[in-house]
Amino acid sequence: MFKKLLGKKSNKSEAILQRSAELVDEKVPSHIAIIMDGNGRWAKKRAMPRIAGHHEGMKTVRKITRYACDLGIDVLTLYAFSTENWKRPKSEVEFLMGLPEQFLNSFLPELMERNIRVQMIGEEQNLPKHTRNALIKAIDTTKNNTGLILNFAMNYGSRAEMVMAMQEIMREVEKGHLTIDEINETHVDRYLMTSHLPEPDLLIRTSGEVRLSNFMLWQLAYTEFLFTDTLWPDFDEQCLLEAVQEYQKRNRRYGGLEGEDEK
Incomplete structure (x- = not known):
């Protein structure tokens, strides 16, 4: 399961x-x-x-992506920019919109080497052209890779996602392809941006904040949550390892009981 870490190993990495x-x-x-x-x-x-x-946080993205790949994680979804983040100062937004181009252009050779596939959820059409082009290039270049899926949530908001899903379902009803009584969770899943991905097993939020901030509200119904005071630029391989170890201690019951005798 665990692949050897690249590069010279320090005592910490050992x-x-x-x-x-x-x-x-x-x-x-x-x-x-x-x-x-x-x-x-x-x-x-x-x-x-x-x-x-934000620049330091980009370095952490690279570090955590590598380690998630080493651990054998199938999908790593990173909440990079929300639909609400446009409210931030213009200079900060412009800087954030430049990070994907910097990150993906420099990291792309290693993504290919590690067989990592880049994907994105969010409203792509509202992103600046240079941001959109960088993402499209990375997605297209890595589309045939079969390893870890590095999924960026860019210009993403869960409520907007669910509204769009409802609109698509209603279009199916209007066309006569579906009746109202036939609508179920499977139909909702099918029209979400994550329809091709498994639901998250573990959600991590850094910095000590304890809220979801309009992130994957439908998909996180039975996800295990872990909130840490560690700021994102300080979040390292050790932090991710400890999060996975904590996850492994938990008993996921999905609303059921642990044993047949429990009441």
Whole structure:
């Protein structure tokens, strides 16, 4: 299950490698979703501009993607930019819109080497052209890769996603392809942006905030949540490993009972 970490190993990476090998294979989460929070606070603590925190956070994306791949995770969804983030100062938004191009252009060779496939959920048409082009290039270049799916939630909002799903379902009703009584959870799933992905097994939110912020509200119905005070730029392989270890201790019952004798 666990692939050898690339590069020269430090004492820290040796320890992480050893602890990673102890994970229970069948309980490694298939899909991890992360709300990457705390870039601005990380920068403020260091008397730096907020964009410095976002730049550092980009480095963490690369680090965590590598390690998720090493752990054998199938899907890593990263909440990169929400539909509400447009309310931020124009200069900050412009910087954030430039990060995908910087990140994907520099990381693309390694994504190919590691067999990682890039995907995206969100309203692509409203992104700046250079941001959209960088994402399209990465998605197209990696489309035949069969390893980890690196799924960016860009200009994504869960409520808008569900509204669009409802609209599509109603169009099917209007066309006579579906009746109102036939609408069920499967139909809703089919029209969500994540219809091709398994639902997240584990949600991680960094920075100490304890809320979902309009992220995958439908898909997270039975997901395990983990909230950490660690700011996103400080979130490293050890943090992800500890999150997976915590996940493996939990008993997912999906609304049922643990044993036949429980009441």
